[in-house]
Amino acid sequence: MTLDASSLQVVKATDRRLRRTDRSKGASIALHAALIGASAIAVFPVFWVFITSLKPDARAVEPTPKLFNESSLDNYTRVLSGEKGDFLAWFGNSVLIALMTTVIGVFISATAGYAASRFRFPGKRGLMMSFLLVQMFPFAVLIVPLYNILIALGLNGTSIGLVLVYCTTAVPFCTYMLKGYFDTVPADIDEAGRVDGLSPFGVFWRLIMPLAKPGLAVTAFYAFLTAWGEVAFASAFLSAADESKTLAVGLQVFVQQNRTEWGHLAAASILVAIPAIVVFYLVQRFLVQGLASGAVKG
Amino acid sequence: MAEVSYVKASRVFSGNPPVRAVDELSLEVADGEFLVLVGPSGSGKSTALRMLAGLEDIDEGAIHIGGKDVTNVPPKGRDIAMVFQSYALYPHMTVAENMGFALKLRGVAKTEIKAKVEEAAKMLDLTKYLERKPKALSGGQRQRVAMGRAIVREPSVFLMDEPLSNLDAKLRVETRANIAALQQRLGTTTIYVTHDQVEAMTMGHRVAVLKDGLLQQCDTPRALYDRPANAFVAGFIGSPAMNLKTVPITSEGAKLDGVIVPLSRDAIAAAGGLDEVTFGIRPEALGIVPSGEEGMEMTVELVEELGADALVHGAVKIGDASQRFVVRVDGRTPPTLGQHVKVAVRDHSEIHLFHPETGERLEA
Numbered sequence: 281m282t283l284d285a286s287s288l289q290v291v292k293a294t295d296r297r298l299r300r301t302d303r304s305k306g307a308s309i310a311l312h313a314a315l316i317g318a319s320a321i322a323v324f325p326v327f328w329v330f331i332t333s334l335k336p337d338a339r340a341v342e343p344t345p346k347l348f349n350e351s352s353l354d355n356y357t358r359v360l361s362g363e364k365g366d367f368l369a370w371f372g373n374s375v376l377i378a379l380m381t382t383v384i385g386v387f388i389s390a391t392a393g394y395a396a397s398r399f400r401f402p403g404k405r406g407l408m409m410s411f412l413l414v415q416m417f418p419f420a421v422l423i424v425p426l427y428n429i430l431i432a433l434g435l436n437g438t439s440i441g442l443v444l445v446y447c448t449t450a451v452p453f454c455t456y457m458l459k460g461y462f463d464t465v466p467a468d469i470d471e472a473g474r475v476d477g478l479s480p481f482g483v484f485w486r487l488i489m490p491l492a493k494p495g496l497a498v499t500a501f502y503a504f505l506t507a508w509g510e511v512a513f514a515s516a517f518l519s520a521a522d523e524s525k526t527l528a529v530g531l532q533v534f535v536q537q538n539r540t541e542w543g544h545l546a547a548a549s550i551l552v553a554i555p556a557i558v559v560f561y562l563v564q565r566f567l568v569q570g571l572a573s574g575a576v577k578g
Numbered sequence: 579m580a581e582v583s584y585v586k587a588s589r590v591f592s593g594n595p596p597v598r599a600v601d602e603l604s605l606e607v608a609d610g611e612f613l614v615l616v617g618p619s620g621s622g623k624s625t626a627l628r629m630l631a632g633l634e635d636i637d638e639g640a641i642h643i644g645g646k647d648v649t650n651v652p653p654k655g656r657d658i659a660m661v662f663q664s665y666a667l668y669p670h671m672t673v674a675e676n677m678g679f680a681l682k683l684r685g686v687a688k689t690e691i692k693a694k695v696e697e698a699a700k701m702l703d704l705t706k707y708l709e710r711k712p713k714a715l716s717g718g719q720r721q722r723v724a725m726g727r728a729i730v731r732e733p734s735v736f737l738m739d740e741p742l743s744n745l746d747a748k749l750r751v752e753t754r755a756n757i758a759a760l761q762q763r764l765g766t767t768t769i770y771v772t773h774d775q776v777e778a779m780t781m782g783h784r785v786a787v788l789k790d791g792l793l794q795q796c797d798t799p800r801a802l803y804d805r806p807a808n809a810f811v812a813g814f815i816g817s818p819a820m821n822l823k824t825v826p827i828t829s830e831g832a833k834l835d836g837v838i839v840p841l842s843r844d845a846i847a848a849a850g851g852l853d854e855v856t857f858g859i860r861p862e863a864l865g866i867v868p869s870g871e872e873g874m875e876m877t878v879e880l881v882e883e884l885g886a887d888a889l890v891h892g893a894v895k896i897g898d899a900s901q902r903f904v905v906r907v908d909g910r911t912p913p914t915l916g917q918h919v920k921v922a923v924r925d926h927s928e929i930h931l932f933h934p935e936t937g938e939r940l941e942a
Binding site for chain 1: 668669670684727
């Protein structure tokens, strides 16, 4: 096939008019500049934490900050080797507590959300209202009563106690979220499953759960984050022993009364962020789907 | 294979007053029979089907399948398969998985499931689509998958809840014939719910007409058309609907617009003592006659041409009120709008009389 260059040019010349989806050059530049500016503002703190994590403590805060000044990976090696507190134990505790919160929280809220979506039972309205109400209390108000409950249950200072406390925060929100998601799955599917030979729990487990994957991913992410970065409950309810701390609590050893080890704190912070990023990466495919679903039916 | 019977089965929804969605339904369905439940929306036909499926409680009475009382048996223990109006295919499974799911739950061997699914797919012309997900199928294909899912299980009863209402008109007619043929071939007892009286008439061995949760009549399509048990069935079965008018009755016959339509002595005796009766005549039993002959004066208000014939809607004066009548005429020579025509009863054996208040048929 031969192309006539001149004829192509003619078409271009006569087609100056902007198409519906086109932008003028000025608008394009302004738009990109604004987006780049906003991105820089969002990314800069994280970037600076990373830069600081490479510097020795003495160079972390300077009158004239430099990008690199005696930079090395020493902070990371010292944090990971346990020289500055039992970082790996804290990390393990955090992972365990966050994962347990995710699994238990999502399971409870999925079953509760399914019941709220499908069944009519006395107290349903009251249950959903109380879920909303619970979220309106500030954390600080809850610490003392929860502490008393944990002591009464003999769970004070244990990981499982803290997991249950995190579930009280995660479950109400996740239940609402999942109820909304289950509502978009037609009840006909449940009935087809029943007729095909599933028990009511079978319908939930084999049909509804696989169909609600995007919703489950969002709630799992939320439950994970609830537990991962939380400080107040963790420092109040876990035992004071160094090896039972979570990361968020443990990081406080770098901030002492008279001096702050900025370099080590930054290095540890970067390490803490990694699992959250990994979880986000795993569920991000579902996140947009999950958050957007329910907006438009079908 | 099994027979089905409803024994005074009722479904009552709580409320004030409680709603009797299905009211003491008693119905016997023979083994291998194709029974259609038909009625306007809100008549309780879907509820009746769902009671049989075990998806709706049976508040009073009982339901038997194959001689066994299943009133309190969960759906999975009833050996039924159901086709839903929305098809309710499992979106996360392929066509083959959808069709084989019930067998998989029963623990049937994989090779056997595969063979059965393939056989059903062949029957329904779905072989090409077995590995697709439902969302990649057209409406007609999805409908066939829903049918396939029911067939693969070889249940003792098929339940179908308006399975054709999401298809376009042409496909609906085609699928209607296919389902009837398939049922004939498999010989499985089938209960089919529809609001479309044409579907009911063309598919069912017998048709049960419901209204407000009450069974009005259950008979063969022919019998429903020829001898409707009451004015509701008369008006519901047949398209276009029967002309049903309340007219004065004398010792000679029914009085319409100065014309007296003679009635048999038995008919007049059945209406004994009544001043008025509900007079029913189908559009096809009326005809337009030359102006000189005896008949009702009708002003043509609308002509619907269907090709083979035409439906003429017009106003006839009965007493002081003007009443609408529909007449089926030859499609090639329809009257024009506004024209005054004479309409006469063509076939006197096709006159139906009903009690003006109860609507019951007056046996003649």
